[in-house]
Amino acid sequence: MFYQTHTPITIKQYDIFQCIGKGNFGDVYKAKCLTNAQDVAIKVVNLDESNEDVKAFTQEIQFLSRLRNPYITSYIETFVKDFNMFIVMEYCGGGSCSDLLRYAKKLPEDIVALIIRDVLKGLVYLHNEKKVHRDIKSANILLTEYGEVKLADFGVSGEITLTMKKRNTFVGTPFWMAPEVITRGKSSDEGGYNEKADIWSTGITTIELVTGSPPLAQYDPMKILFDIPKKRPPVLVGINFSDNIKDFVKYCLIKDPKARPRAKDLLHHQFVSRLTGRNSSVKAMLVKMIRDKNMQSLATGKVKKPKYPLERFVDSDSEEQSSAKVQWDFETFKSEFLRRRSSTTNKEVYKRYGDNYSSLQVSASSPLSPISPESAVGVKPGQLLFYCVEQVYHRGRTEATQRTVEQLLVNLLEYEHELPGLCEAIVEELSHVL
């Protein structure tokens, strides 16, 4: 059935297949859950890419995990591996409305009405929860193979408008922005914008779906940022379009957010309410169109190329472990000792096993052991044994004593080399007794 070009990459309990979408901070992949064979979509976000607070990225999860509604992509789970965050969610096999537009160039009005009606239903839920999506556009409206419509991408929803400029979302999608969103920064007394911004974007999206692109798409997005608040709202014109859709768009694009209708009011508009009774036939049209689109992309074998190749975060386990570039030196006793003793007869032994000794001493990854002295972060328990033997060495009054103790240390090094972990085990036993 499903034609597989290459073998999947397995992360946690998921087999990750091809890239199905590109985002600003990562890519979206199709994957299969190995425990229940369910298809899922996984959005991979590289958290080290930008120096913004990770909260800006976890916000999306905080948002999504609090929503449960048939018109919103459902959230499954999130996990972190290395610098990447994997957001697992319901798979929408029809892709985004933007993908569908790319295939069909423009969509018939009935299909647009169905999509927009379900978008409004999603918005009614969202706005009732006192949440604003802030990025409604065809690329963020997803479809299942059964023609279900789901809002997705809550990456800029919630309270993070301040950081929008830093995240390129602001630059990427000004065409859909409500005038009050753009002027918000200037008139501070306005106190932000509210859920009505989503209504404006829904109006723009309606135009996008039925014509193939949002108004002003031919212009530089940065330039139109200044135009949108100044210009009169866009209107949908042309004999190809019904009065209903033109009227609907006009209502969505009322400049004053207070006068702009709410999502639940718009559900009563003729443009969408007309569907009642014809719902299943329109849905069948949509399903067919989705199937044709999917067939075509299978046939042409065109796959989306991820912005960040997937290979980057597999097989990285080995080199991942804190490979410090700089080897910090925290021991005020060891190097001195080794240096001083290196002229003795045991020189060779140090040379052979000394590595072991010093590498133990600067290893970074060990947890704080309960028996470590206060300052011994990063010191493995086994090293304490070396340390203690060394202290005993210093206590030796005669040279003979010292030589014997030194021999003991050298032997310890040799045994540790043969049997790594030996010294640690001794220290563990000692700590139990003490």
Add this chain to the structure above:
Amino acid sequence: MAFLFKRNPKTPQDIVRALNDSVLKLDVNSDNNKKYQDECARLLAQVKVVLHGDDENDPQPDQISHLAQEVYATDCLYTLIANLKKLSFDSRKDVLILFSTLLRRQIAGKSPTVDYLITQRPEIIAMLIKGPESQETGLICGQILRDCIKFEVINKYVISSPLFWNFFKYVHLPVFEIATDSFTTLHDSLTIHKKLVSEFLANNYDVFTTQINKLIQSNNYVTKRQSVRLLSELVLQRQNQAFLNKYFDDSTNLKIIMFLLSDKSKNLQLEGFHIFKFFVAKPKKSQKVLDILAKNKENFIEFFNAFDIHSFNDVNLADERDYILMEIQKLPEIERIS
């Protein structure tokens, strides 16, 4: 046309009483559970209308007042939080709305709900702190608790409780959204009321430092980033001076921050730097800190020459780096033999 004047026949008191009754009937093992869940949902929706009105009606202050009185008198908040898990997903959010609205309600500049929580039912706060232990209700409890700690007395109650240290465990929970939500609560409880926190940190230096250091050394990148960021915030807070004096004299802390400097992640290096610089800039350093700094002089010089400051768009960074480098070069060559 009598129906035009139809009003809700139930008084707010009736609603609260009915809600208490229905919540107590909830039982996940019972066949009737769905019925009582729906009943609770219906009553909570009515509570919401009393508090916030609906399309036709504005909220009435006297009705709200009756509702609040009945909620306190019947320990309704306790009943709701204790049984939160049994309520439906949407009802739990309505509990959040009820709780938060009552918290914000002030009479003569005081919140009666805050009073009630502290003096009558602190058990509720304890239950909220332990919220993250349940996957179903962790997020709701977190949100309610964060609303609570906006009030200093509750914040104080929370950080004084032995349960507070649980948050350092919760941030490691495998359910990502609960772990990060717990971190937000931890963060808020240590940053909102500055004076309160400065006393707390001064009195709990050892435990707090051990705990935050553990988080910074975590294997989880998100935990690391968040905890260093929190520490940075605390470090920048002048009021935390007593804590900071101890913190920057402790060579254990310096070592942990040095490992951040050499971390693979650029962002952790940067965050590490913004704490490291205070170790170097501190006028009177402890002997142990001085030893480690001196010992690694060459390492630092090598490190800072390679430190890729241009990848962060921070205009002050170059100046800061140069200053720190200069200070490091001034360090004595000698090494103390202990």
